[in-house]
Amino acid sequence: MLIFNHVDFSYPNQPVFQDLNLQVEQGEFVFLIGKSGIGKSTLLKLIYMDCFPNSGYVQVGEFSSDSIKKKNIPFLRRKIGVIFQDFQLLNDRNVYDNLAFVLEVTGTPRKEIKRRIIHALSEVGLTHKQTNMPEELSGGEKQRVAIARAIINDPFLILADEPTGNLDPETADEILSILKKINSRGTSVIFATHNYELIRAYNAKILKLDNGKAVKVVLKKKEN
Numbered sequence: 001m002l003i004f005n006h007v008d009f010s011y012p013n014q015p016v017f018q019d020l021n022l023q024v025e026q027g028e029f030v031f032l033i034g035k036s037g038i039g040k041s042t043l044l045k046l047i048y049m050d051c052f053p054n055s056g057y058v059q060v061g062e063f064s065s066d067s068i069k070k071k072n073i074p075f076l077r078r079k080i081g082v083i084f085q086d087f088q089l090l091n092d093r094n095v096y097d098n099l100a101f102v103l104e105v106t107g108t109p110r111k112e113i114k115r116r117i118i119h120a121l122s123e124v125g126l127t128h129k130q131t132n133m134p135e136e137l138s139g140g141e142k143q144r145v146a147i148a149r150a151i152i153n154d155p156f157l158i159l160a161d162e163p164t165g166n167l168d169p170e171t172a173d174e175i176l177s178i179l180k181k182i183n184s185r186g187t188s189v190i191f192a193t194h195n196y197e198l199i200r201a202y203n204a205k206i207l208k209l210d211n212g213k214a215v216k217v218v219l220k221k222k223e224n
């Protein structure tokens with residue numbers, strides 16, 4: 001489903017990855033860890049093709065970074081849901097319209113838009129908030145709207161970039177539970193985080209970025 005094959009990547013004057021190799025299978029839940037600045041967000045950008053390798057390639061589903069045409073990048077992004085620490089909702093639209101926006105740009109019929117929004121909001125337990133503005137929501141609710149937006153196109157992969165960074169521990173647990181539920185239906189999840197409490201609480205694969213070179217799989221110690 002996802003392959004990094006001998007990937008080198010640098011920003012101008014800032015090397016990030018050298019010979020990075022990794023693989024994620026369909027349906028896997030993966031925590032992505034590593035110290036600040038090591039390249040977690042950059043790795044996610046390489047997946048949704050906001051960045052491209054200097055050499056090597058990234059294969060995401062049927063798309064490969066070395067052959068994808070620019071005009072096809074939106075098709076790739078429609079199949080990937082992305083969630084950020086700061087939610088990135090449109091603050092001048094209510095919850096319903098934040099979700100409708102994603103579907104309107106692809107010309108989805110109105111009836112279908114409504115059906116999908118109700119489904120996505122019920123997945124995150126927020127059908128009662130569809131007419132609220134983002135400023136009327138708590139941080140956890142905003143992140144749940146962002147998750148609803150991320151799943152609205154039924155993606156095969158969700159990328160979560162420190163999605164609990166602005167949330168209290170209990171709310172962070174709720175967000176993880178929602179992503180686990182979505183993952184249990186076959187959507188892969190890559191969850192970049194510094195939140196080791198969450199990692200300890202959920203037995204998933206852990207990929208650690210180390211000096212931008214290798215990715216280690218760290219096996220979780222079982223708690224007594």
Ligand SMILES: Nc1ncnc2c1ncn2[C@@H]1O[C@H](COP(=O)(O)OP(=O)(O)OP(=O)(O)O)[C@@H](O)[C@H]1O
Nearest residue numbers: 011012014016034035036037038039040041042043
């Ligand atoms: N647009 C950019 N131009 C130049 N350098 C960048 C750019 N974006 C990130 N970097 C640098 O690339 C490196 C990796 O950044 P990245 O944001 O991927 O790290 P991260 O592991 O996600 O960090 P954090 O945990 O603090 O969010 C850092 O040294 C950062 O300063």
